[in-house]
Amino acid sequence: MSGPRVLILGGGISGLSLAHFLRQTSKAQCTLLEKSNRVGGWIRTTKKQGLVIEHGPASYFARRGEDTIGLMHELGLQDQLVLADKAAKQRYIWNEKQGKLQHISLMGLAFKPWLIAGFLKDLVAAQPSPDPDETIYSFISRRFNRRMAEELVDPAVAGIYGGDIRKLSMRSCFPVQFEAAQHGSLLRPSKKAPKPTAGKAPSSVPPALLRSIQMSGSFSFQDGMEALPLALQQSLTSQGDAVRLRLGSEVVSLSSVPDDPTGQCGIRAVIQHDGDQQTTEDFDFVYSTLPTYSLASILEHSQALASSSSSAPASDALSSLIDSLRSIHYASMYICHLAYDSALPPPASASFGFLVPSSAKRPVLGAQFLSSIFPARNHGSGTHLRMLLGGDRQPDLISQAPESITALSRQAVGWSLGQPSLAELEPAMTEVSLAKQCIPQFYLGHADTVSKIKQLSETQFGGRLVVLGAAINGVAMNECIASAKRAAREFAMTSQH
Numbered sequence: 001m002s003g004p005r006v007l008i009l010g011g012g013i014s015g016l017s018l019a020h021f022l023r024q025t026s027k028a029q030c031t032l033l034e035k036s037n038r039v040g041g042w043i044r045t046t047k048k049q050g051l052v053i054e055h056g057p058a059s060y061f062a063r064r065g066e067d068t069i070g071l072m073h074e075l076g077l078q079d080q081l082v083l084a085d086k087a088a089k090q091r092y093i094w095n096e097k098q099g100k101l102q103h104i105s106l107m108g109l110a111f112k113p114w115l116i117a118g119f120l121k122d123l124v125a126a127q128p129s130p131d132p133d134e135t136i137y138s139f140i141s142r143r144f145n146r147r148m149a150e151e152l153v154d155p156a157v158a159g160i161y162g163g164d165i166r167k168l169s170m171r172s173c174f175p176v177q178f179e180a181a182q183h184g185s186l187l188r189p190s191k192k193a194p195k196p197t198a199g200k201a202p203s204s205v206p207p208a209l210l211r212s213i214q215m216s217g218s219f220s221f222q223d224g225m226e227a228l229p230l231a232l233q234q235s236l237t238s239q240g241d242a243v244r245l246r247l248g249s250e251v252v253s254l255s256s257v258p259d260d261p262t263g264q265c266g267i268r269a270v271i272q273h274d275g276d277q278q279t280t281e282d283f284d285f286v287y288s289t290l291p292t293y294s295l296a297s298i299l300e301h302s303q304a305l306a307s308s309s310s311s312a313p314a315s316d317a318l319s320s321l322i323d324s325l326r327s328i329h330y331a332s333m334y335i336c337h338l339a340y341d342s343a344l345p346p347p348a349s350a351s352f353g354f355l356v357p358s359s360a361k362r363p364v365l366g367a368q369f370l371s372s373i374f375p376a377r378n379h380g381s382g383t384h385l386r387m388l389l390g391g392d393r394q395p396d397l398i399s400q401a402p403e404s405i406t407a408l409s410r411q412a413v414g415w416s417l418g419q420p421s422l423a424e425l426e427p428a429m430t431e432v433s434l435a436k437q438c439i440p441q442f443y444l445g446h447a448d449t450v451s452k453i454k455q456l457s458e459t460q461f462g463g464r465l466v467v468l469g470a471a472i473n474g475v476a477m478n479e480c481i482a483s484a485k486r487a488a489r490e491f492a493m494t495s496q497h
């Protein structure tokens, strides 16, 4: 084998796209280890009664999705593409006081005095953040007002992080807006404010295709979200010896290879295959795209092995790295699909879906009406929806049995659509899945934790261990793919010298 030996940990979208871009930009010889028996990580699709069941994300967003669109096109998936319907532009927010869903529209919002007051405050009296970091709640209440934080931003954040705006960091969750706010109004950004770095879709993507995806707002595939990771797997396994993609394999320990007589050094990995057989292999670089708590466990085990075989004191840098990786909290949630043979009452059931503010104290974070987002995949006039429940707002919910999650979701169909009796309507299909520790929460101080992880992994492994993935680069799939592309480009530049 020629070219640097690169070990990639994790076969989710971050790890797979990293392998893809590394092969595209360099001569890296890639070994990708995935613990489970499938690729995709949180992107997981199954089918039930002919309906597409998404256990993780339900659509790819076009916004800031240029690298994702480029990747989809490179893999030849355009023929399987399904674009979100126009109806998916309509969105709702639950209003607990009024006991009904409110349509989010420019006109509808324009007449809310508290919103106008908030916008005026931002336009005329915007003040930079007094602290280097601030919770989303504090930031929005200070710059606009409390109602805007609680009634608009809180439910929107639930839809992305399943999290609590009183704990999440504005700087880490919305870095572009946080930075722009240091230079004045957010609604009328100053010339000094940094612009969001828009990716550029490869010129091979036909402009008409790019435009239609961007106009639709979001997309998926005929067979669901997993089509993209599966196409990446197929493309990587077709590259012969240059890529080894091993399912059912995980790293047991990672340690620096001591200088050997040939002057080569790198990272030594003990790898476990199919639960028993172990091999030891040396790599020039290791990229982890694992949840940070998984990487912490591997490093902790490596530390324990090193201390049992040597009298040298444990490295402080390694201990701090493990602590920092473990300090990132991940939220868990339940996903409940319900399909009804009949159309549920409009208009909300014919929209993208709705979100619920935490002040409502409801178990549901929000719902997506998949039959109106992707009608081409639906059966006749029935309604197929999914509810997201729990998250960081209601962490205890995950201890409930799937049957009670189905019951809560059926009740939510009733209260949200204004007909409580709908809870009695028997769904034609139900499917519940639990996503444990699935979404990293960027609490106050997260940016410092990320810097510390980068600096400590550099110190401990001489720049040969790079930590990537949703906790480091952002939870959105577009961010996972864009950061994998960036990392591959940086690798190509440094490995040429």
Ligand SMILES: Cc1cc2nc3c(=O)[nH]c(=O)nc-3n(C[C@H](O)[C@H](O)[C@H](O)COP(=O)(O)OP(=O)(O)OC[C@H]3O[C@@H](n4cnc5c(N)ncnc54)[C@H](O)[C@@H]3O)c2cc1C
Binding pocket: 009, 010, 011, 012, 013, 014, 015, 033, 034, 035, 036, 039, 040, 041, 042, 043, 055, 056, 057, 058, 059, 060, 061, 249, 250, 251, 289, 290, 291, 294, 333, 335, 435, 438, 439, 469, 470, 471, 474, 475, 476, 477, 478, 480
């Ligand atoms: C319910 C839900 C809804 C979401 N909705 C959206 C959305 O609408 N839009 C959006 O952009 N994003 C959404 N996300 C977030 C997005 O799906 C994830 O952030 C993204 O898929 C993370 O990809 P990743 O590759 O970084 O990590 P993961 O998907 O976590 O992949 C990591 C992989 O590492 C493997 N692994 C773990 N430990 C080991 C080990 N020791 N050795 C080897 N392998 C190991 C895991 O099995 C996994 O396959 C959603 C997530 C969930 C759960």
